[in-house]
Amino acid sequence: MHASDESRAEPPPSSSDDAAGPPGTLTLVATPIGNLGDLSPRAAAVLAAADAVLAEDTRVTRKLAQRYGLAPRLVSLRDHNEETMTGRVLAQLAAGERIALVSDAGMPLIADPGYRLVRAAIAAGHRVTCVPGPSAATTALVLSGLPPAPFLFLGFPPPKAAARQARFAELAALERAGLSATLVLYEAPHRLAETLHDLAHTLGEDRPAAVARELTKRFEEVVRGPLGALAARYAGAEVLGEIVVVVGPAEGRAEVSEEELDGRLRAALAEGLSVRDAAERVAAETGAARRAVYARALALKGSGRG
Numbered sequence: 001m002h003a004s005d006e007s008r009a010e011p012p013p014s015s016s017d018d019a020a021g022p023p024g025t026l027t028l029v030a031t032p033i034g035n036l037g038d039l040s041p042r043a044a045a046v047l048a049a050a051d052a053v054l055a056e057d058t059r060v061t062r063k064l065a066q067r068y069g070l071a072p073r074l075v076s077l078r079d080h081n082e083e084t085m086t087g088r089v090l091a092q093l094a095a096g097e098r099i100a101l102v103s104d105a106g107m108p109l110i111a112d113p114g115y116r117l118v119r120a121a122i123a124a125g126h127r128v129t130c131v132p133g134p135s136a137a138t139t140a141l142v143l144s145g146l147p148p149a150p151f152l153f154l155g156f157p158p159p160k161a162a163a164r165q166a167r168f169a170e171l172a173a174l175e176r177a178g179l180s181a182t183l184v185l186y187e188a189p190h191r192l193a194e195t196l197h198d199l200a201h202t203l204g205e206d207r208p209a210a211v212a213r214e215l216t217k218r219f220e221e222v223v224r225g226p227l228g229a230l231a232a233r234y235a236g237a238e239v240l241g242e243i244v245v246v247v248g249p250a251e252g253r254a255e256v257s258e259e260e261l262d263g264r265l266r267a268a269l270a271e272g273l274s275v276r277d278a279a280e281r282v283a284a285e286t287g288a289a290r291r292a293v294y295a296r297a298l299a300l301k302g303s304g305r306g
């Protein structure tokens with residue numbers, strides 16, 4: 001017997017009736033990210049057999065179900081009602097119902113609701129399983145031509161410019177401290193240009209990247225190039241459709257700018273840290289040489305600008 005066969009918990013269901021698992025099972029079901037043909041036969045069988053299907057926008061899921069001749073009992077589960085729905089779903093699972101969870105597209109929980117429910121179901125001892133399938137993040141990653149591992153999925157960056165730039169600055173600091181991973185981000189089409197601009201500004205114009213648009217759909221497109229070129233291409237352009245941005249890994253530690261070093265030192269000194277402690281912390285955060293950071297911290301403190 002093959003090692004993976006031994007570790008398999010149980011054989012796959014043999015009929016559509018038991019597709020939704022034994023009583024009290026919560027099944028996370030991946031759905032297509034654009035091409036309705038991408039629903040797997042097992043996903044369809046679970047939707048058909050489940051006592052209830054939790055869905056974000058029930059109209060979206062109904063349309064998908066109809067395409068497969070299914071009429072599941074759909075119940076809305078969204079970010080704003082997940083907390084209250086969780087108690088109700090736990091009671092249904094305890095009563096032996098077989099519940100499926102889908103999102104509007106792709107893998108539930110991936111930039112979509114469901115995490116709180118899954119965590120609660122696990123804590124309550126219910127069986128939780130998954131019918132895996134498409135996700136825009138992994139589809140874009142494998143099409144990007146950038147290293148597939150390690151990768152860091154960031155979801156949507158903050159929509160407001162200041163918060164987004166702060167998030168990217170944190171990433172840049174992590175990279176200076178040694179993080180080297182392909183980055184995967186979701187973005188709305190009307191924010192693509194500013195996000196690419198901020199990424200290029202923070203992580204470097206030369207970083208290889210890709211913009212994946214309308215994956216699995218008629219107008220699927222993957223544009224690859226350095227961040228600076230992509231930012232220029234999409235600046236002021238009207239972009240339509242759904243988008244994933246993929247950025248190749250940082251190579252080695254990037255130099256930290258004087259401006260950023262000073263900013264970090266000022267913040268540390270303003271917190272009341274000694275020159276030595278502030279320099280230690282900023283050197284660790286940025287990977288910059290400790291002696292140089294210490295000298296700069298002393299100068300800032302001495303000039304009264306710390």
Ligand code: SAM
Nearest residue numbers: 033034106107110135136186187214215242243
């Ligand atoms: N759960 C989904 C998944 O597994 O990919 C993601 C849901 S999230 C609310 C929606 C975002 O995913 C879109 O704004 C876009 O960034 C990305 N996305 C979804 N479908 C896509 C597609 N067909 N092509 C490109 N990006 C897509």
